[in-house]
Amino acid sequence: MERVNQLILARVGSDVMLIPEIAKHLINSGGKRLRPMLTLATSALCAYQGDGDMKLAAAVEFMHTATLLHDDVVDGSEMRRGKLAARMLWGNEASVLVGDFLLGQAFKMMVEVGSLQALDVLSTAAAVIAEGEVMQLAAAKNTETTEDEYLAVIRGKTAALFAAACEVGPIIAGRAKAEQTACRSYGANLGIAFQLIDDALDYGGLSANLGKKVGDDFREGKITLPVVLSFRRGSEDERLFWKRTLEKSEASDADLEQAIAIMRKHRAIEDTVERARHYGAMAKDALALFQDSPMKRAMIEAVDFCIARSH
């Protein structure tokens, strides 16, 4: 990962100073680098020899960073990872364009690796991610969203890149289709689990002790699984509450407390974590065809770690 980080910083360079400035703001802001780590992990799992994995890992992180820049513009977000969002510092305009630049650089790096199959997987992911975001936009603030519809959204916006990041490992290692599919499945299911835990954490997760970083989704009127479950299980009054706070964006701080109370009553957060466990289990089983190895064990632990964040 250290070498991937160096590659990321090297490839974000441009004579147009605004580009490295914005990109570094986001890249250095304490992201977990989960997606590029997955590319390195599945490459190692498949005994890949070479340095293509690092370039693909950096490309995956660039794709992710581009998505974050565009997402913050689309959502009108003011904060990102506890810092001011890039759009608050440099404007929406620069955020859109620097995102485009990073996407272009990502494709350049993929081309350098020279695997058309990896390029296919990652360019398909790029289209699917954008499709998922448009779907989310169209479903935005609709409290009647079903769990299936919500899953379709996060399959696009989160799981697609996790899946692609994992699939390119066996591809560049020249492994058989079955191993590519296994890694892809591991990534897709881990991605869904990861997103669901994120959703739960935004309402405090399973912890009784609410941190200060709770409620962003609520204030932005985002429909996530804890809301979907609470809305479906709720009374008529509660449904009016969700419509007022989320659809009409009239949420106050007191409303957030009430939202969490309603969720606890319906076990919506617990069940969101349960759903995440289900996808986590699928991710682990997907790796069954690989022989035991330290990397395989680390990848399985990564799933447990992802779920354990909810506490």
Place this chain on the structure above:
Amino acid sequence: MERVNQLILARVGSDVMLIPEIAKHLINSGGKRLRPMLTLATSALCAYQGDGDMKLAAAVEFMHTATLLHDDVVDGSEMRRGKLAARMLWGNEASVLVGDFLLGQAFKMMVEVGSLQALDVLSTAAAVIAEGEVMQLAAAKNTETTEDEYLAVIRGKTAALFAAACEVGPIIAGRAKAEQTACRSYGANLGIAFQLIDDALDYGGLSANLGKKVGDDFREGKITLPVVLSFRRGSEDERLFWKRTLEKSEASDADLEQAIAIMRKHRAIEDTVERARHYGAMAKDALALFQDSPMKRAMIEAVDFCIARSH
């Protein structure tokens, strides 16, 4: 081109209805399809056999359409090609995301063609275009922009895609480096000439009779070559006029008339067209190493046609 148009409409499909809706709005809105035509032209010039040229042509048009969607968001434009801009109908959010989707689809089509060299050229262009746009953003509303700085901006935002669209023809036809460079140079110079004529047309071009579609750049405070030349050649009073109208965006309709009068006085529009002729001449000369053929003659005529728009 008919088959490219069919391919474009087929590839814009998505289960997420908003995507084809927005994309078709823009794709059907009477764009000239100049860039994909260039890919078909240089492929034919190099006697390419196959259907990769159509996919690359469609990909080039998708890249262009994505850029337009993002540009309108960045510039806050209300109109595009005489119709309401997509962002006015569906919002900035959808415009950003559908642009991202089209970029993803563009790369998928390029991957299908399977030429890593063509992928390299087009992904580099994608990064350079975004870089040019960021540069323009940083230089925005600076009336002291030099002609060289302005050229660097349009080399990025316009010429890069023209150049790439032309270069991929000889590449997929398997032609030698010299022919790739020749086609690239034709495209880059044609792109600069095309942009300069567009700049001149926004102030009425060489025609005494002003159409109704004049003044968009002026009202948006865009610094283009007619402004750069007028500012440098102008008096102190005139410079204050440009600063007030463009840097502070305080332009009225009467100001537009005065702007055009100042430009005529300094021959700024005529000289912008002269500069375009210069780049047009370079574009034609770049084709010298190709034998005479109907396609070569058509490509040379295209340059003349582009310049003749100024009348």
